[in-house]
Amino acid sequence: MRIGNWQLDLISGGRFRIDGGVLFGIVPRTVWQNVAPPVDSLHRTMVDTHCIVARDGQNVVLIDTGYGGKYSPLDRKVNDLEPREPIVEGIASLGIKPEEVTHVLFSHLHFDHAGGATRWTTDRQIVPTFPNARHWVHQWEWEDAMGQASEIRAAYPIQNIGPLAEAGLVDVFQHDGELLPGLTARLSGGHTRGHTCFYFEDAESSVLFIGDICPSAAHVRPQWHTAYELYPLQTRSVKPKILADAVERRTWVVWNHDIEIPVSRVGRGPKQEFTIYDTATGL
Template identity: 30%
Template sequence: MELGDFKIHYLNGGMTNMDGGTMFGAVPKPLWSRKLEPNDKNQVRMSTHPILVLTEDKNILIDTGLGNGKLTDKQKRNSGVENESFVKEELADYNLSPEDIDIVLMTHMHYDHAAGLTDNEGHAQFPNAIHYIQQDEWHEFNAPNIRSKATYWPQNQGDYKENIILFENDIEPYPGIKMQHTGGHSFGHSIITFESKGEHAVHMADILPSHAHSNPLWLTSYDDYPMQSIREKERLIPYFILNDYWFLFYHDADYFAVKFDKKDKTIKETIKRK
């Protein structure tokens, strides 16, 4: 898609099939299955597709996908992994290599977003990029608690730490592109907004993992602080809808982007995955 001067694409960072009950938490299956149809294992398809933003002078990547060779056979089975990352191959479609990425924006550091940061030896996959990470997220990633250690993997640490900028509440890594700390899904979870020539978009990351999660109460069971997720969604989603933002997705297997109608909050425009 084009958003003002920005060209925004998605890259195939992996495809999973996650347990439907996990992806919708306390929401009963008869409700969520109207939005996303489960397979015979009660799984729903969830992509892990990084967002590539091309500006006039910078190449920006948002999150990094599953990587390659990071998951065990058991983890692949439990997450219904169809494929791991093709980020490097798909960057080549834009005449780019990982070395051409100037900025990496991490919404959070869960393995399905951060495994593509390094190879299996801990070397940065995007060695020339400045990596932006919320400060609390970074510290928990490096010292996870009894719950979060299941998703903050030490094998996703690496020498990219030499090129990190940490922020607390918000930061503007590039003119018109801002990161904002929300918490909720994780303590340091952040969203990203885009503005160029009067056009707007938002990537709410995992507090809005798919178009089916637009109800503020519909959360994944992975949310560490569910009431904070609800608080942020209750305030932010109506604001973004009223101001005609595109909503961009990392996990939605059907849609890369949607716009919602201001009156009834139904989907009015879409950009579908190919």
């Protein structure tokens, strides 16, 4: 898909299995299993980690990085993680080498969004996967992740982000606005304090990477959100506003964890509920 000067492609940062109660929070299993049937006896459902690759002839931008390849066999078994480095294989499918990525943008820094930003070397050192890229993240998200407070430390493995700081590759932004021509960041909060959505826009169309503020098409329902939400009331407040804007502008939305509907537009039903249409498997 082309938006202005940007060529956009959707790749996977790796599929994995997650407990349905974690993905759908307070929603009862008798309800969520109708839209995301469990795939095993552990009540897990399969999700993806969709990432955007954007190229304008000068910049190669990656939004989110999936979970990466640093996990032990036991860790992989817990969530049925894919082998090797899915994000590196994903960009390779587009003919892109890690050294050619110029910018990495994070919606937030949880393991399944930032884990692919670092990798093991052959001598067991952890280094940036994209050594020539500037890594952009909201200041609040960076502060919370690097602060390693006991109550949220497990959500922010330091091995995923510490090497980026050591290499001097991190740029934080504080306000909504244009990061590159036609590419805009907008703070949502909710899922985490610094959770950010990204828009590619021109005069005729737009694409929204909505992140975990609405991780799947099923989560357009007002009360549906993950159990990981640090600020659930903020999510319930801001999500309808983001979706209403997407309806008005006929924006293409990337549902980053939806294995069945990676991309779609959003509409309104007869009772003004949000609906999904123009579903697509890629951009």
